[in-house]
Amino acid sequence: MANETLLVVDDNEALREGLSEMLSFEGFTVLTSENGLEALRKMQIVSPDLIISDITMPQMDGYSFFSAVRSRPEWVTIPFIFLTARAEREDVLTGKNMGAEDYLVKPLSREELVTAVRARLARSRQLEMAQLQQAYEASLTALANAIDLRDRYTRGHVERVTSYAMTIAACMEWPEWRVEQIRFGAILHDIGKIHIRETTLFKETSLTEEEWEEIKRHPINGAEMIKDIPYLSHAVPIVRHHHERWDGNGYPDRLAGEKIPLEARIVAVADAFDAMTTERPYSPRRDLEDAYEEVLKCSGKQYDPGVVTAFQTAWESGQLHKIKATWK
Ligand SMILES: [Fe+2]
Numbered sequence: 136m137a138n139e140t141l142l143v144v145d146d147n148e149a150l151r152e153g154l155s156e157m158l159s160f161e162g163f164t165v166l167t168s169e170n171g172l173e174a175l176r177k178m179q180i181v182s183p184d185l186i187i188s189d190i191t192m193p194q195m196d197g198y199s200f201f202s203a204v205r206s207r208p209e210w211v212t213i214p215f216i217f218l219t220a221r222a223e224r225e226d227v228l229t230g231k232n233m234g235a236e237d238y239l240v241k242p243l244s245r246e247e248l249v250t251a252v253r254a255r256l257a258r259s260r261q262l263e264m265a266q267l268q269q270a271y272e273a274s275l276t277a278l279a280n281a282i283d284l285r286d287r288y289t290r291g292h293v294e295r296v297t298s299y300a301m302t303i304a305a306c307m308e309w310p311e312w313r314v315e316q317i318r319f320g321a322i323l324h325d326i327g328k329i330h331i332r333e334t335t336l337f338k339e340t341s342l343t344e345e346e347w348e349e350i351k352r353h354p355i356n357g358a359e360m361i362k363d364i365p366y367l368s369h370a371v372p373i374v375r376h377h378h379e380r381w382d383g384n385g386y387p388d389r390l391a392g393e394k395i396p397l398e399a400r401i402v403a404v405a406d407a408f409d410a411m412t413t414e415r416p417y418s419p420r421r422d423l424e425d426a427y428e429e430v431l432k433c434s435g436k437q438y439d440p441g442v443v444t445a446f447q448t449a450w451e452s453g454q455l456h457k458i459k460a461t462w463k
């Protein structure tokens with residue numbers, strides 16, 4: 136990525152300028168400071184994407200500077216590279232023990248410098264993406280759980296359906312990235328239930344035609360809620376079609392067979408399996424074996440036979456039992 140901001144800290148002016156020139160030439164924006172104290176002052180105004188710092192400097196040396204940077208939550212993830220002279224090998228050890236990402240030995244070539252900087256920046260972007268993904272997942276799960284609570288689902292439905300669905304997908308020998316694409320759709324499958332009135336949701340007597348229609352709208356409502364969020368584009372078909380049936384008797388679009396998105400066919404099995412094995416106000420909990428047999432029995436009618444085969448593989452591997460035990 137072009138134009139990332141790097142902070143070079145060194146008391147040797149010639150070296151500082153040399154590094155700055157090399158890095159500017161590569162398209163980076165470069166800030167320079169002659170010691171840790173001055174660098175910290177600059178960082179109050181601009182937070183760099185990466186820091187390269189000498190160790191021995193007047194006023195505030197590299198180690199103290201590093202500790203000061205790491206003590207601030209907003210700076211804790213900035214990659215930090217120490218610069219050390221060849222005679223200072225023990226410095227390398229100290230730096231690494233403190234947790235610096237890398238060190239470079241002076242004098243260094245342009246190639247060495249640029250390679251290290253690019254590698255550290257790439258790694259840092261990767262970590263940021265992973266953290267972002269985890270943050271999304273945690274917030275979506277919290278939201279989905281809050282909605283499920285209205286429906287008096289027992290705790291863990293969202294997590295179990297997600298784990299079951301991803302396990303079944305993995306048993307279809309999908310590559311990891313494709314399995315991963317099921318995650319958010321599984322988490323959010325029932326998000327549209329937020330539109331169902333409490334009087335309908337908590338009704339103890341049988342539902343009227345109108346109330347039943349209201350419940351059956353939750354896949355459409357859910358898909359509508361997330362359709363404009365690019366990050367959730369893979370979730371939309373799962374949310375919309377998780378109640379379709381292989382024989383075409385499901386809802387909302389009465390799709391049949393392979394017309395139903397495969398991811399939704401997988402979540403349908405995961406969702407039904409969890410519903411059967413969970414205590415509900417309107418139906419008693421079945422034991423796992425019983426629910427397993429029921430899924431097999433409905434293969435080719437309610438469920439995609441291919442998905443049921445993968446479900447069977449997952450069952451035989453013991454993974455479904457493990458998931459159930461984790462989220463009891
Ligand atoms: Fe649903």
Ligand SMILES: [Fe+2]
Nearest residue numbers: 296324325406
């Ligand atoms: Fe569900």
